[in-house]
Every structure is written in C-alpha cells, then in structure tokens.
Amino acid sequence: MPTALVTGASRGIGRAIARRLAATHDIVAVARSGDELQALADEIAREGGRCRAIPLDVTDAGAVHAALDGLEVDVLVNNAGIGVLKPFLELTPDEWRRMVDVNFNALFHVTRAVLPGMVAREAGHVVIIGSIAGRSAFVGGTCYAATKHAVMGFAESLMLEVRDAGVKVSVVSPGSVATDFSPPRARDVAWQLxxxxxxxxxxxxxxxxxxxxxxxxxVRALSPKRPR
Ligand code: NJP
Incomplete structure (x- = not known):
C-alpha cells in the first residue's frame, strides 16, 4: 500500500483525512498529542488498516527532521493549523508568532523532510489544507488570513517547481468546518462542513x-437546508 502522512491528525479535519485515506494508504499520523494519535492508530487497526503514530511538534525543525527525514511518503497532507481569530490590536506577539509558525513555517520543515524522496521517485502528492481565507479577508483574520494567503503563494510556486518531476501539489480550501478550531459563530454554524x-x-x-x-x-457547504 502507498503511504500517506497527515499532520494535525489528532483531531478535527486531519483525523478525518487520516481515517478516510486509511482505506487506500498506510497512514503516518503526526500531531503533538500522543494519546489521541494512538487512539486513532488503534481505531484504524481495528478497521483493518495500518497507522503509525508519530507525536511531533511540526514547528520544531530539528524534531521534524529527526523524525521524518528519509521517510518514504507517497501523499503528504500538510493539515496542522491554528487560528487565533480576533482584532489585530488584541493579538499578542506570541499568538502572531505561533500562527505563522504552525500555519506557514511548519510547511517548510515537513515538506523539506519528505519532498526529496518524492522527487527522487518522480511520484508523490503534497496536499495542503488552506482556507477560503487564503483568497479573502475577514475581521479578526489579519494574521490567520495572511498565513493562508502565504500558503497559496507557497503551493503554486512549489507546484511549478516539482510538476516536471512528476510530483503533484494541491491546496484544499474549505469554508467553515465543524471542529474545535474556533468557537462557533452562530451565523456560520448552519453553513459548516x-x-x-x-x-x-x-x-x-x-x-x-x-x-x-x-x-x-x-470546498463549501451548499446550503443549510441540504443534508450532506
Ligand atoms: O483544527 P483543529 P481543524 N504541531 O483545531 C494540530 C484549516 N481550516 O481540524 O498538536 C503539530 O481541530 C493539532 O494537534 P495537537 C486550519 O487552518 C479549518 O479545524 O495534538 N500539530 C490538531 O490535530 C488547519 O490548517 C477551518 O494539538 C499541531 C490540528 O493541528 C486545518 O484546517 C476552516 C500543532 C488542529 O485541529 C485543520 O484545522 C478552514 C503543532 N505545533 C481551514 N499545532 C475550520 N475548522 O473552520 C496544532 O477554511 N496542531
């Protein structure tokens, strides 16, 4: 079976991606929460799949390279991300730095560890979970939207660099998704994926x-009236 590495797999969108891809791939699940990752690995194993849990902070360049360098990965899903959604003047320097670190800088560390193998094998797929905030703006999104705009520039440039080598780069940009990512805002809930x-x-x-x-x-919800 081909291998898919999913970051931010301990909960939310990343966990769902790991579970879905486990039907066709051996999974490498990455996040900081080791217990949640192990629970995911056990769940996938019970369903007949294979999942290896690697507890890891994707912002820690040394730890990422120690854990992932040279790993043979067919599909990399860069999903880990955080959003501190509040007015610019209320953002602390630490919140700003953490969003840039997880949503953008970690793309460098993880992709840098895995991409050389894909290029050498002339096959592979790098998928990045962006956001519709990556081509728009919203109040409370100064830093978050900026990181997701940066993701789009990174992804398109990387795509142009590696497509000749047979490696695909894609961005999936969802609207609002029902996870623990941010406190639900009443208007959005009916429209959530x-x-x-x-x-x-x-x-x-x-x-x-x-x-x-x-x-x-x-990817957007079609209408609050239509069941998915
Ligand atoms: O978020 P959440 P989502 N190192 O909070 C992990 C984008 N998106 O699933 O480390 C490693 O449920 C964290 O694991 P842990 C969004 O920007 C969302 O909603 O154990 N992992 C957890 O598994 C993001 O890129 C919405 O705490 C780290 C995961 O990230 C992606 O979707 C809308 C980490 C976060 O799970 C997943 O978000 C949209 C680190 N340093 C785009 N820090 C939405 N939900 O509405 C965090 O357009 N993680």
Missing amino acids: LPEDVAESVAHLVATPPGVLVHRLE
Missing part, C-alpha cells in the same frame, strides 16, 4: 489519474 466532507475532497484529489493535477480545490 463536516471534517469528513473535507476528507472526502482530499481522497478525491489523491485519486486523480497520474497525469492529472487539480491544484486548487475550494
């Missing part, structure tokens, strides 16, 4: 034929 909806989109991307690349995918 489920983590499994995003996971299904990732599975769809990963299953595209070898010669076909879908680089950007925006």
Whole structure:
C-alpha cells in the first residue's frame, strides 16, 4: 500500500483525512498529542488498516527532521493549523508568532523532510489544507488570513517547481468546518462542513489519474437546508 502522512491528525479535519485515506494508504499520523494519535492508530487497526503514530511538534525543525527525514511518503497532507481569530490590536506577539509558525513555517520543515524522496521517485502528492481565507479577508483574520494567503503563494510556486518531476501539489480550501478550531459563530454554524466532507475532497484529489493535477480545490457547504 502507498503511504500517506497527515499532520494535525489528532483531531478535527486531519483525523478525518487520516481515517478516510486509511482505506487506500498506510497512514503516518503526526500531531503533538500522543494519546489521541494512538487512539486513532488503534481505531484504524481495528478497521483493518495500518497507522503509525508519530507525536511531533511540526514547528520544531530539528524534531521534524529527526523524525521524518528519509521517510518514504507517497501523499503528504500538510493539515496542522491554528487560528487565533480576533482584532489585530488584541493579538499578542506570541499568538502572531505561533500562527505563522504552525500555519506557514511548519510547511517548510515537513515538506523539506519528505519532498526529496518524492522527487527522487518522480511520484508523490503534497496536499495542503488552506482556507477560503487564503483568497479573502475577514475581521479578526489579519494574521490567520495572511498565513493562508502565504500558503497559496507557497503551493503554486512549489507546484511549478516539482510538476516536471512528476510530483503533484494541491491546496484544499474549505469554508467553515465543524471542529474545535474556533468557537462557533452562530451565523456560520448552519453553513459548516463536516471534517469528513473535507476528507472526502482530499481522497478525491489523491485519486486523480497520474497525469492529472487539480491544484486548487475550494470546498463549501451548499446550503443549510441540504443534508450532506
Ligand atoms: O483544527 P483543529 P481543524 N504541531 O483545531 C494540530 C484549516 N481550516 O481540524 O498538536 C503539530 O481541530 C493539532 O494537534 P495537537 C486550519 O487552518 C479549518 O479545524 O495534538 N500539530 C490538531 O490535530 C488547519 O490548517 C477551518 O494539538 C499541531 C490540528 O493541528 C486545518 O484546517 C476552516 C500543532 C488542529 O485541529 C485543520 O484545522 C478552514 C503543532 N505545533 C481551514 N499545532 C475550520 N475548522 O473552520 C496544532 O477554511 N496542531
């Protein structure tokens, strides 16, 4: 079976992606919460799949390289992300730094560890979970939206660099998703996707034929009135 590495797999969207891809891939699940990762690995094993849990802070360059350098990975899902959504003047320097570190700088560490193997094998798929905030703006999103805009620039540039080597780069940009990511805002709740909806989109991307690349995918709830 091919291998898929999913960051931020301890809960939310990343957990749903790991569970969905486990039908077709051996999973490497990464996040800081070791107990939650182990619970995920046990769940996947009970369903007949394989999942290796690697507790890891993706912002720690040394730890990422020690754990992931040289790992043979067919699909990398850079999903780990945080959002401290509040007015600019209320953001602390630490909140700003953490968002940039997890949402953007960690892309460098994790992708840098795994991509050389993909390029050498002339195959592989790097999927990044962006956001519709990556091409828009909202009040309380100065830093978060900026990191997701940065993700789009990173992803498109990387795509242009590695597509000749047979490596795909895609960004999945969801609307609001029902996870612990941010406190629910009443207006958004009816329009929220489920983590499994995003996971299904990732599975769809990963299953595209070898010669076909879908680089950007925006995923939204259709209507609060329509069940998914
Ligand atoms: O968030 P949440 P989502 N090192 O809070 C992990 C984007 N998105 O699933 O380390 C390693 O449930 C954390 O694990 P742990 C969003 O920007 C969301 O909603 O154990 N891992 C957990 O597994 C993000 O990129 C919405 O705490 C770290 C996971 O990240 C992605 O979707 C809308 C880490 C976060 O789980 C997943 O978000 C949208 C670190 N330093 C885009 N720090 C939405 N939910 O509405 C955190 O457009 N993690």
